[in-house]
Amino acid sequence: MPLIVAILVLVGSFGLLLNNSLSHATRSVETQSPEKHYVERHVLREALQAAVVNTAIEGGARHVQMDFPEYGLRVHVLSRPENMTVQPYTLVRLWATARPLSAVEYGFATNNNLSATAQYDVITRLMSTVRFIEKQRS
């Protein structure tokens, strides 16, 4: 009789242990995704700010990238002139998007649907706010 009780209690505790690790696994995934989304926004913003400063100092480059190893992300920043119908001269349009730094290593997985833009006016030295664009997938 005591042996049966012992086996029953042990089997019950297995269920609890299993439930414990399962709930932890799902919670980890659930809690990480919003954080990753915000991290992606931050790195895009920071890369764009660096690119704008670089443009102001030395004219900038058409394609640059900035690595964020602590977040496992690499941000590609593209710039090109943009015509505005309301202005007689062109602006510098900067566009950035993030990609995982390494596809093999488990770390940060982007959805690859977030990009950010900013513009820089070379004449007035004004930079616009960084704006985020989420691509709608159908």
Added chain:
Amino acid sequence: MSLVQVAIALALMAAFGSLTELIIRNRLEPAQLARDRAFIGFVERFEDDASQIAGENAANPNFTASSLAGTYALAPESDATVTVEFEGCTDSRSLLQANVLSESDANALEQESTVQTPAEAVAVNQGQVGGILLNEVYAQRLGNEPTLFTYRLSGTRSTRSHISYIIGEQTQCR
């Protein structure tokens, strides 16, 4: 002690142990989550405010970058604090590198960026595919020698510290 008694004791300990851990985690995790979210919100608020202040003071010789450092409340009406340390200025050239993309990948990115030109889309009503559409406003005027103020934001337990780059003037880098 018989083997049966040892087995019962073991089973009870395992049951209590896992149950206790589950209860503790259930209690603590929402609080930790809330702190993480608050920290993310703080980073965003700090960057917005610091960019605005640095932009407004671009021509002010008395403004210093280190004046933005200090201890801030994690959120309004929160007891938790975030420490902001000024870590000098970072040259943008040391952060950016040349792209190492293959030509096809670079072209794909170029293509993607071309269809997302919001300002032009507002002006001529075309060229926008997906995403949001807003009028873009200027926010910050860059000084004569722009550089990046570097701040380390660290605060709540378990969230890593975050480095913020704010556009500022080289002469205010102290």
